[in-house]
Amino acid sequence: MSEVTTKPVIVGIDGSDQAQYAAVWAVEEALRRHAVLKLIYVVRTDLTGTLSASEYEADVDSAKAALAAARTAIAKRNPSVVVETSIAEGSPAGVLLAESPDAGLICIGSSGIGRISRAILGSTAASVAEEAACAVVVVRGAESTVAQHDPLRWIVVPVTRHTEGNRTVITEAIAEARYRRWPMLAVGTHSSHGDNATSDELDRLVADWQRQFPDVHVYPISCDTDMAQFLRNSPDINGLVVLDAGRSTELAQIIGGVTHAHRADLAVLVARENADVRVTHAPARHR
Incomplete structure (x- = not known):
């Protein structure tokens, strides 16, 4: 090591x-x-x-x-x-x-x-x-007795209009995606706070991430529910959800969903300022 x-x-x-x-x-x-x-x-x-x-x-x-x-x-x-x-x-x-x-x-x-x-x-x-x-x-950990042999795993980031300016969440998500070599899923979720990202805003944000971090595969998806319901509706999603600390109270609903709990391995990372985690643009590729 x-x-x-x-x-x-x-x-x-x-x-x-x-x-x-x-x-x-x-x-x-x-x-x-x-x-x-x-x-x-x-x-x-x-x-x-x-x-x-x-x-x-x-x-x-x-x-x-x-x-x-x-x-x-x-x-x-x-x-x-x-x-x-x-x-x-x-x-x-x-x-x-x-x-x-x-x-x-x-x-x-x-x-x-x-x-x-x-x-x-x-x-x-x-x-x-x-x-x-x-x-x-x-x-x-998954509780199902019938587990997928090698399930696709994602870095899942709930997106609102404020996500673009949240460098802490972006830093953690990109660093995890790079190290684990998992694709990112940017989920435009419904929020009761009225800060929902439109489909166009979500697409623009993802396009910006793709330009900044071309070594990470990022995919957008819009839904009309919150993150907990999105996961309950998507029981095949395994991986890591990255949340801003301001959304930490959503943890119990996100990771405690019974339907999803029995079908997938899932972790939730509550991101906070941390000098040990840094992210840079992808290194230049030599031809």
Whole structure:
């Protein structure tokens, strides 16, 4: 692996399959950023208060087992990634938020992010995505027992009239598309804020991106729904949705859709200003 030069990519580990899936997904992010992959397990004391010695010992044993399983999965994906592990106490969301100013990215599995659980109990993933000081990716693995062998994956960007001026979203989306070699889908979605992009505006924006970044394949599509409904209507779309931080409250609806959840691997990246991610025009091609 290249020399580590940037802030770590942090993954919240809780022993769930989705958290382990997020750890594996984060491997490419660590490689792209030349960063350490830091796995954090939080022993919860926010709900139960102080633990007895035996309870604490049992929870630490569970933490060690979950971290070891995540390490094994990461090594199978790419053994060159530098991995660090940590066990903390408190609220998972609180611990990850405290780490966020010194992180390049936080990755979390989508366990428990359904609409009802978010409304009643809250969700670590949703809370961190909305409040973190760095970019956040929430990852959901497909639950279908019949998975496509090699599905086409997209970088999906919801487009409004304000997207053109949002360099943070464009920077993240282009950097991800280039590294992963996935095409981009620019989706002109319906917005209740009245900032919907017309078909002509969407086409002009995509044409501009194609001129600036000719090495990335960008395709426009207009719809009359919001992003969550668009994905529910398109259950075959796999990949990464890139959102502006101002739209982070849409995360639960986007990634928690039951119909889409059972058919596709999907991650949502909430983009924030991050000095570790930069994008330039495509390099000149020599003939």
